[in-house]
Amino acid sequence: MADLFTPLSVGPFDLPHRVVMAPMTRNRAGDGNAPHTLNATYYQQRSDAAFIITEATQICPEGMGYPGTPGIHSNAQIDGWREVTDAVHEAGGRIILQMWHVGRISHPDLQPDGRDPVAPSAIQPAGEAMTLSGMKPFVTPRALEAAEIEDLVEQYRVAAKNADMAGFDGVEVHGANGYLLDQFTRDSTNARDDEYGGSVENRCRFPLAVTDAVVDVWGPERVGYRISPFQPYNDISDSDPVATFTYLATELAKRDLLYLHMVELGDTRGGGSFQDSRDPLFADLRNIWPNTLITNGGYDRAMSDAVIDAGLADMVAFGAPYLANPDLPERLLTGAAYNDQDRATFYGGAAAGYTDYSALGPALDPAPGQ
Numbered sequence: 434m435a436d437l438f439t440p441l442s443v444g445p446f447d448l449p450h451r452v453v454m455a456p457m458t459r460n461r462a463g464d465g466n467a468p469h470t471l472n473a474t475y476y477q478q479r480s481d482a483a484f485i486i487t488e489a490t491q492i493c494p495e496g497m498g499y500p501g502t503p504g505i506h507s508n509a510q511i512d513g514w515r516e517v518t519d520a521v522h523e524a525g526g527r528i529i530l531q532m533w534h535v536g537r538i539s540h541p542d543l544q545p546d547g548r549d550p551v552a553p554s555a556i557q558p559a560g561e562a563m564t565l566s567g568m569k570p571f572v573t574p575r576a577l578e579a580a581e582i583e584d585l586v587e588q589y590r591v592a593a594k595n596a597d598m599a600g601f602d603g604v605e606v607h608g609a610n611g612y613l614l615d616q617f618t619r620d621s622t623n624a625r626d627d628e629y630g631g632s633v634e635n636r637c638r639f640p641l642a643v644t645d646a647v648v649d650v651w652g653p654e655r656v657g658y659r660i661s662p663f664q665p666y667n668d669i670s671d672s673d674p675v676a677t678f679t680y681l682a683t684e685l686a687k688r689d690l691l692y693l694h695m696v697e698l699g700d701t702r703g704g705g706s707f708q709d710s711r712d713p714l715f716a717d718l719r720n721i722w723p724n725t726l727i728t729n730g731g732y733d734r735a736m737s738d739a740v741i742d743a744g745l746a747d748m749v750a751f752g753a754p755y756l757a758n759p760d761l762p763e764r765l766l767t768g769a770a771y772n773d774q775d776r777a778t779f780y781g782g783a784a785a786g787y788t789d790y791s792a793l794g795p796a797l798d799p800a801p802g803q
């Protein structure tokens with residue numbers, strides 16, 4: 434009977450347990466959107482994770498949608514990330530870069546030369562962008578030309594090479610949470626009538642081309658993909674999410690990736706049964722996806738053990754709990770209480786609420802880095 438602490442061999446990795454640190458934007462990159470020592474300290478403190486998945490990281494300047502998020506498109510950013518990956522490896526951890534383009538979830542204030550953000554279609558999102566001068570309503574984005582989409586695939590390829598130079602152990606393609614790849618995939622944000630819109634095959638063409646470009650650089654055994662089929666976050670939806678994501682997952686499965694990372698629907702926090710809140714897709718996904726499946730969304734220890742024991746997922750990613758507990762695997766193992774989360778310091782600031790959450794004591798023996 435497997436549980437959260439049953440070791441796991443996946444691709445080139447021998448993992449001591451199945452606790453993953455979920456990607457979390459913390460808006461604390463330094464000058465030029467480059468990571469720096471503070472970020473290296475934060476990630477190193479969390480090196481006991483089976484995998485650290487980094488905060489979302491823009492692949493190009495146009496991919497940015499919030500202040501202070503890191504990039505992976507300049508030499509300074511590569512150097513900054515190298516400091517982070519060295520720190521994590523020194524502590525025995527494994528770190529995967531989440532590759533990001535926000536698409537329409539941006540604002541001219543955050544774009545090069547104040548241009549409009551780009552998207553599959555000129556459909557304005559409801560809500561507000563976080564800019565350097567406060568929250569401002571989202572604007573109507575400019576629809577990408579087909580040639581620009583091909584260009585973006587190449588930008589993802591270059592960013593994947595940069596991630597390799599920065600010393601990561603792998604990369605995760607961010608296909609979730611209403612950002613650019615999700616905007617192509619789901620039909621509320623994609624009204625294109627060319628080969629990138631309309632049918633589900635066409636809507637998945639760009640996300641799959643990005644995946645192929647990244648796999649060219651890394652090999653499939655070091656590439657993951659994140660989806661959130663039912664999440665409405667960032668004003669997005671799909672008229673038939675089961676069909677859309679069944680197709681996408683089936684196509685991704687043909688590529689034999691390291692993992693599929695699923696953000697579940699809704700808030701399952703509070704010790705409920707994972708069965709109460711599961712996505713309609715969840716059980717089927719297990720049949721579609723033969724490789725490692727990471728699930729995420731409000732999990733605690735009991736729910737994690739249950740979902741793994743049921744064979745519905747192989748690993749569980751923890752977001753907010755990991756932010757506030759640098760030694761989360763140890764706390765999950767021993768049942769020790771969590772630190773309180775300070776929501777006021779989630780996004781932006783410096784060390785407070787970032788590197789000053791306390792650990793209990795000596796950490797778990799880290800597994801050898803690889």
Ligand SMILES: Cc1cc2nc3c(=O)[nH]c(=O)nc-3n(C[C@H](O)[C@H](O)[C@H](O)COP(=O)(O)O)c2cc1C
Pocket residue numbers: 455456457458459487488489531607609610659696702729730731732750751752753754779780
């Ligand atoms: C502060 C914060 C920042 C986040 N940033 C990202 C991100 O950069 N990329 C992403 O895919 N999800 C992001 N998420 C979502 C988390 O990865 C995760 O899906 C969510 O927190 C649910 O998991 P949890 O209930 O264990 O916290 C963020 C969540 C939080 C709390």
